Amino acid sequence: MISEKKIEAQLLCYHCGDEVINKTIKHDEKHFCCEGCKMVYEIINQNNLCNYYDLEKNPGISQKHKVREGKFAFLDDKSIQKSLIHFTQGNQSHVQFYLPQMHCSSCIWILEHLNKLQPGIIKSQVDFLKKEILVVFEHDHTGLRKIAETLTSIGYEPHINLSHDNSKKISKYDKSRIFKIGISGFAFGNIMMMSFPEYFSLGTFEEEGMREFLGYFNLILALPVFFYSASEFFISAWKGFKQKIVNIDAPIALAVLITFGRSFYEVVSGTGAGYFDSMTGIVFFMLIGRYFQSKTYDTLSFERDYTSYFPIGVTVLNENGGETQIPVSKLKTGQRIKIHSHEIIPADSILFLGKANIDYSFVTGESLPVEKNIGEIIYAGGKQIGGAIELEVVKEVSQSYLTKLWNNDVFKENQEEKKESFIHSVSRYFTVALFSVAAAAVVYWSVYDSSKVWNALTAVLIVACPCALLLSATFTNGSLIRLLGKLNLYVKNANVIERISEADTIVFDKTGTITRQQEAQIIYNGPDLTETEQQLVRSLANQSNHPLSKSIVSFLPFSKTLSVKNFMEEKGKGVSGIINGVEIKLGSAGFMNIGKSIHSDDGSNVYVMIDGEINGCFVIKNVYREGLIGVANSLKQNYKLAIISGDNDNERTKLEGVFGKETYMLFNQKPEDKLEFIKSLQQQGHKTIMIGDGLNDAGALKQSDVGIAITDNINNFSPACDAILSGEKFRWLNGLINYCKKEKQIIYCSFIISILYNIIGLFFAVQGTLEPVIAAILMPASSISIVLFTTGMSSFYYMKLKSKMNGNKNSIEQY
Amino acid sequence: MSVVFILIVASLIVAVGFLIAFIWSVKSGQYEDDYTPSVRMLFDEENKQNQHKTNK
Known part of the structure; x- marks a missing residue:
């Protein structure tokens, strides 16, 4: 085993599978990449749990980042x-x-x-x-x-x-829906089976009392369906009725009620077998459709606010110097808190002790950590990088600069209720048409044969319930949600798909959304800089606010910043200055007067000149997401685009090159400004998709018609939104939006199918000759064909998009 | 009374048995996690006994 490992060119950590660089970290002849991994191995080994390493190869989690004790x-x-x-x-x-x-x-x-x-x-x-x-x-x-x-x-x-x-609470609700489905399915199947004699002999029974027996048998089976499984339709219809709204559940409730009532009457009076099979079938299929549509992703949460990002407890320093832990919510102004490296600052506070280097990227959109001096205010949400710092709280958690955003009214109202799906309005027309047919049948029969009035009226309402219509919507949405999930666009619910397809404006956040969250990739071409040279370059770059300078500062190892004399900055070209008598220049090829840049084109080149001699060149790779140009070009044709960023406008020209001049760009925007910007777009009548990633976008994501959070790791935190898009699929944004647009198309097609079935059913119903067997054939047949059609169509479009994604993978690489 | 009636009642009893089994399976949380048990059952013999204890 061990000799095998030595043959391998790369020695891998036994614990986590990372490459082993330091070969002295060993235990039991096994190599580890770091002391942390070795320690974990020892713990596991001591407790005889080494089976851990037999089940999978190198299963551990890298321990290079140590978790602070305490x-x-x-x-x-x-x-x-x-x-x-x-x-x-x-x-x-x-x-x-x-x-x-x-x-x-x-x-x-x-x-x-x-x-x-x-x-x-x-x-x-x-x-x-x-x-x-x-x-x-x-x-x-x-x-x-x-x-x-x-x-x-x-x-x-x-x-x-x-x-x-x-x-915890959500899963309880799901269970009751599963029970309802189970019971209605059970009743549906059994009633169907018990109705076979009725279907085939069509009214003639050899056995005495058989008909009555089966009738009551079906009635008993239908009772739990009527009172339990269908209860959510009645409750919702009643709630709507009280508010004087005919909602989408009202026609279903009516159809179930009438079908049950008439069947009950037929069985008790001995005049027929009833339509219990159709009734239970309607409830069964409707519930399945709803379940399918509301099935969401276990691991994702669309409702996160700052509380799920912020820590739960914080270290408070007592007056006598002791430390205690209290919940963040109990934090009061004036308290002294201690924040360790990589911890999040929970409330706006003033730096009291220590060296603060705050990473705000997730909160404000600023891409690089900010250094803060003692006495300066540090806003909540920033992450301290470096040593521990002590702060004095000046505002409570809920009143802080960032968290105040959640006091905005947008977070109090429920968007889902505000907007009505187009299916509702279609089903309203359908209901009106249905009642006209019923009324026409009533008028006709009251003239020609008044004994058939009651019969025809109920039959029309039974056969033509808009279930098929609603089924087509629920199943189309259900399968679209599922397939979009496979394409790594996770939508919160069906309503979101419709809203995506109706949008006409797309607003992007900059940092983390169209740029990558990770810092820029930097390579240094040329002879290695000595430690003093690094210090010189870092000190000069530190004077400039340009993103490239900032990248270089964060790339070079930390050193004391030296004072710079004769500092000059030529905008967009470079910086120069004299440090300790040495002249240093950093900048583009043009700035250095060396003509064309000699290094790679896929990033920015920053040349380093020390004492008049070119030493080398930093190559800073483009940090835009892959395929951004493609996304921008394809979306530009159909949408109004805008970029809104919390960062400064240094990259404006670069972004204009990608998005074109007509794209509206706003920089230095606070979280509230972003929200207001979306609001103003909506007031102009635009339907807006906001694409963002951080807490600073949370207000805009909530305010917009569709808020899409983009994330490179689905399990990471993402702010409250309507949909979550995996970063790697960003380049397919246009394709995904177009896929959402197919929703309406599919639903309209299946409407036509369901209307065909309805016409057949109505043909019998208006004549007052609706046999249970016809209803029993039509109802499942229409439901099943609609289910097949909708899932089939959405899979077809899915396959098309998928093959486009695979086929174009290579050509897209050019962007 | 024909034997058909008895058969119908018998078939219903069987069906209700399955319905109860279904409700029990939902209640005991068998549908809450449909992935982990599939991995768990592949662990070694010695551990299976442990697993029995933890599942209860």
Whole structure:
């Protein structure tokens, strides 16, 4: 085994599979990439859990970024514990943690053996798709903090945030819908089977009492469907009725009610077999359609606000110098807090002690960390990078610069209710048409044969319920949601698809959306810079606000900034200055007077001149998302485009080159400004898609007709939105939008099919001769053909788009 | 009374049995996670016993 490994050119860490550079980190003849990985191995080995390494090769999580000790001290706080533990009985407690690191079967195995690692844990169960672990433990023997630390020690650091505790309720609701489907399906199948004698003998029974027996039998089976399964239609129709609205459930409720009423009458009076089979069938198919449409993604959340991004607890410094942990929500102004590296600042505060280097990229859209001096204000949401800092809180969490955004009215109203789907208006026309047919039949029969009036009226309402119409909508949407998910565009619900297809304006955020979240890729071409030279270059670049200078500053190792004399900056060209008597110039080829740039074209070249001699050149690769030019060009034809950014306007000319001059661009925008911009577009009558990624876009995403959050890792935090798009599929934005536009087309086509069925049914119904067998054939036939048609069509368009994506992969690389 | 009636009742009892089984399976959470158990069952013998305990 070991000799095999040596033959391999690259030595891989036994734990995480990263390349091993330092070969001295060894344990049991196994190599590790870092001390962290080795430590995890030792823990696992000591507890005889090495099966972990047999299930998958190199299953571990790289331990290069160490988690600070005491990070989970806040879990000792009683009120935090209370909000996290969701079940306690006797001496046992249940807690659920979100572990985004989970990725393979080894993970499941080790996580379900937590009880071997720590006494006090009774059992642990993993839900892999949700990336959650349920831990049952004896709270007398162990605590939340210990469990979190144990998980961290083997590489699974739990993500804990404020909104953690309210994830339970949704699954309960889903269950009741599944019960309803199960019961209506059960009744539908059995009633159908019991109705076969009725269908085939068409009214003549050899057996005495058989007809009555089967009639009552069906009635009993239909009761739970009528009272339980169909209850949500009645409730919703009644709610609408009270507000004087005929909503989409009203025609279904009416149809179910009339069908049940007439069937009940027929059975009890012995005049017929009733239409219980059709009634249960309608309910069954409608419920399946709804379930299919509302099926969402387990691991995604579309409702996140700042609370799921912010930490749950924070270290507060007491007056006597001691440290305590309190929940962020209890943080008061004037308190002194301590923020460690890579922690998020929970409230607006003033820097008191330490060197602050704040990464605001996720919050304001600024692309590079900002250095702050003592006494300066630091806004909530920034991430400290570097050493620990001490701050004094000046505003409470909910009143901070960023979180105040959530006090805006947009976050209080529910957009779904505001907007009505086009299906509603179509179904309204349908209902009107249906009632006219029914009325015509009533008028006709009251003239010619008044005994048939009642018969014809109910038959029309039974056969022509707009279920087929609604079914086509629910199944089209359901399969589109599913297929869009396969294309990595995750939409929140069916309504979003329709709103995407109606939009005429697309607004982009800049940082993180059309540029990548990661920092620019930088290579230095030329002889390596010495340490002093690096310091010189860094000091000069530090004077400039240009993004390229900022990139160079962050690329070079940290050193003390030296004072620069004769500093000059030529906009768009370069900077120069004299440091310690040495003249330094940084800039483009033109700035250096060396003619054409000699290095690669796919990025910006920044030449370094020290004492009049060209030393080398930084190549800073384009940080725009792949395929941005293609996206911009294809969208430009059909949409009004705009870019709105929290960053400065240094990149304006570059962006104009990509998007063209007609694209509207706004820079230095605060989160509220973005929201207002979207609002003003809407007031002009534009339907807007906002594409953003960070918390600073949250208001705009919410305000827009469709807010699409873009993310490079689906499991990462993304702000509240209507849809989540995976970054790698960004280049297919136009194709995806066009795919959403197919929704209406498919629904209209299936409307036509359902109307054909309705005409056949009505043909019998208006004559008052609707046999149960005809209803029993028409109803499932129309439902099933619509299901097949809608899913078939959406798959067809999906295949088309998919093959385009695969086929064009190479040609798109040119962009 | 013909034997048909008995058969109908018998068939209903069987069907209700399946309905109850379905409701039980939903209630016990078998549809909540449809992936992890498929991995769990492939773990080794010694661990399977552990798994039994944790599933209860």
